[in-house]
Amino acid sequence: MNQREKEEYLREYAVLKSAGKPFFPYIIVKDGVMMIVVIGVIMLMSIMLGGELTAKADATTTTYAPRPEWYYFWAFELLRVIKPPYLVSLATVGIPTIAILLLILLPFYDRNPERHPLRRPVATTAGIFIMGAMFFLSYLGAEAGAPSQVEIGPPPAIAEAGGATMLKWDAGRKLVAQSSCGGCHKIGENGNDGPGPPLTEIGDRLKEGAIRETLINPTRPMPSFAQLGADNIDKMAFFLASLKSGGEGKGTTGGGAEGTGEESEGGSTPGQSPGG
Amino acid sequence: MAKKTPKLASAKEAGVHAVDFVDERTSISGTLRWVMFRPIPKGTNWFYTLGTATMVAFINQVITGIVLGMYYEPSTTRAYESMKYINNEVFLGEFVHGMHRWGSSVMVILIFLHMARTFFFGAYKYPRELNWVIGVALLVLTLLMSVTGYLLPFDQRAYWASVVAMNIAGNAPLIGPFTPDIALGGPDVTTLTLSRFYIIHMMLIPGAIIALIGAHLYLVVKLGTTAPPWVRADKVSADLKEHEG
Numbered sequence: 001m002n003q004r005e006k007e008e009y010l011r012e013y014a015v016l017k018s019a020g021k022p023f024f025p026y027i028i029v030k031d032g033v034m035m036i037v038v039i040g041v042i043m044l045m046s047i048m049l050g051g052e053l054t055a056k057a058d059a060t061t062t063t064y065a066p067r068p069e070w071y072y073f074w075a076f077e078l079l080r081v082i083k084p085p086y087l088v089s090l091a092t093v094g095i096p097t098i099a100i101l102l103l104i105l106l107p108f109y110d111r112n113p114e115r116h117p118l119r120r121p122v123a124t125t126a127g128i129f130i131m132g133a134m135f136f137l138s139y140l141g142a143e144a145g146a147p148s149q150v151e152i153g154p155p156p157a158i159a160e161a162g163g164a165t166m167l168k169w170d171a172g173r174k175l176v177a178q179s180s181c182g183g184c185h186k187i188g189e190n191g192n193d194g195p196g197p198p199l200t201e202i203g204d205r206l207k208e209g210a211i212r213e214t215l216i217n218p219t220r221p222m223p224s225f226a227q228l229g230a231d232n233i234d235k236m237a238f239f240l241a242s243l244k245s246g247g248e249g250k251g252t253t254g255g256g257a258e259g260t261g262e263e264s265e266g267g268s269t270p271g272q273s274p275g276g
Numbered sequence: 277m278a279k280k281t282p283k284l285a286s287a288k289e290a291g292v293h294a295v296d297f298v299d300e301r302t303s304i305s306g307t308l309r310w311v312m313f314r315p316i317p318k319g320t321n322w323f324y325t326l327g328t329a330t331m332v333a334f335i336n337q338v339i340t341g342i343v344l345g346m347y348y349e350p351s352t353t354r355a356y357e358s359m360k361y362i363n364n365e366v367f368l369g370e371f372v373h374g375m376h377r378w379g380s381s382v383m384v385i386l387i388f389l390h391m392a393r394t395f396f397f398g399a400y401k402y403p404r405e406l407n408w409v410i411g412v413a414l415l416v417l418t419l420l421m422s423v424t425g426y427l428l429p430f431d432q433r434a435y436w437a438s439v440v441a442m443n444i445a446g447n448a449p450l451i452g453p454f455t456p457d458i459a460l461g462g463p464d465v466t467t468l469t470l471s472r473f474y475i476i477h478m479m480l481i482p483g484a485i486i487a488l489i490g491a492h493l494y495l496v497v498k499l500g501t502t503a504p505p506w507v508r509a510d511k512v513s514a515d516l517k518e519h520e521g
């Protein structure tokens with residue numbers, strides 16, 4: 001805005017103001033109604049939803065995989081969408097930083113004196129697009145499989161072997177789910193994509209022994225799972241090593257494609273129910 | 277009309293005296309008049325109540341937070357128990373806890389709506405740029421409030437969400453490796469972490485928010501609130517004659 005535009009605005013605003021009404025008592029009524037509505041809604045939500053507490057925090061059993069507050073779903077979904085591991089740290093910190101900077105600087109790079117939303121097509125479109133994207137990502141985030149579950153189906157070889165092999169595989173799957181690996185790793189449709197690398201095809205990259213070693217002696221920030229005991233670690237490593245590209249199937253149907261195990265034979269491991 | 281008893285009259289006189297005493301030393305009545313009787317442009321609608329609504333949600337957080345703070349103990353051994361005590365033993369405890377819990381969601385929704393309103397109305401433009409910048413700072417602080425508050429009940433959700441959040445922050449370039457030490461006071465979530473988050477959550481950030489809301493509202497009153505962008509001065513002054521006539 002140049003000097004002339006500034007003065008024009010101030011003149012225009014002075015006229016609008018002189019045609020207005022005093023805040024008290026005309027406008028304050030609306031604000032008062034709004035105050036009562038806000039407090040009323042909060043009280044209602046408290047009565048209906050309560051002040052829930054889940055079980056006491058326990059750093060050792062790791063049976064709880066958290067989900068963020070719903071208003072961070074969109075950000076987490078963004079993380080899930082960003083695949084390459086080297087981009088993850090950029091995304092977790094870079095995207096929010098850039099977003100905040102763009103917000104702070106908005107009045108300084110948007111120098112268009114026009115204020116009407118319909119006569120600011122770029123700004124209005126950008127605003128609507130960002131809001132739409134946030135709603136859409138929030139929806140996806142809310143729909144995504146809970147990280148405390150692993151719903152991937154067994155690879156055909158294991159499903160055919162059945163018996164003890166299948167039991168070991170399924171025990172490993174449940175242990176992985178309960179140990180909240182999904183808090184940091186994506187496994188099939190479940191889990192958060194990052195900060196850890198996705199495990200959906202980890203069997204391609206690591207042998208069973210190497211996986212076992214990682215579970216016991218991980219690199220930070222991943223915690224060690226040694227306290228689960230050798231037997232459990234074995235099962236987990238067996239399960240993880242079976243996850244290979246093209247290997248996972250939808251139970252016995254063995255569709256072969258990406259493990260979209262929504263209704264896989266394995267069913268779902270119930271995450272620990274809150275308040276238990 | 278009822279006759280005033282001498283008692284009432286003298287009480288009234290004392291009241292007037294007290295008000296005069298304060299006013300003489302603060303000129304507060306001028307400030308009040310400046311705030312309360314400021315002209316609001318024609319066309320101001322319900323969208324303009326969203327800022328007040330955000331403020332009310334924040335005040336709700338302050339009041340319920342003070343009540344919770346009277347019982348809460350920020351230690352790994354006592355935090356969860358004290359929250360349980362609030363829920364189960366304290367009169368209306370769970371109600372107040374719930375108002376704090378859900379009030380935070382309401383505040384986040386309202387602050388986004390308020391921001392959207394000022395964005396689409398072009399209210400961040402001259403001369404209100406600074407108020408937009410203060411607003412963004414308020415937004416960031418509000419989101420930080422919810423991050424630090426999430427850990428405090430020290431239940432499973434609180435703990436594991438904070439671990440994940442810390443892992444993400446720990447992955448940041450440059451500052452990443454230092455965040456656990458700064459935020460957690462060590463590699464793990466301990467009592468040190470809880471007391472650190474607690475003081476950030478109940479003093480540091482709220483203090484900053486209160487100061488910034490003060491600055492925000494000062495500028496709102498000083499600059500005046502915008503008229504909706506579709507209300508034009510030439511139209512209004514033509515209307516003016518009809519309506520006010």
Ligand code: HEM
Pocket residue numbers: 323324325326327328330331334387390391394399400404407408409410411412414415489492496500501502503
């Ligand atoms: C704790 C958070 C906040 C509180 C309590 C608050 C409060 C208020 C109030 C009461 C007003 C008066 C007009 C109205 O209600 O619309 C206002 C105006 C304004 N706010 Fe906020 N606000 C907050 C956050 C924000 C944020 C996040 C932004 C933007 C990033 C923002 C930008 C503005 C602007 C530009 C105005 C001037 C609008 C106009 O004159 O039409 N505020 N704020």
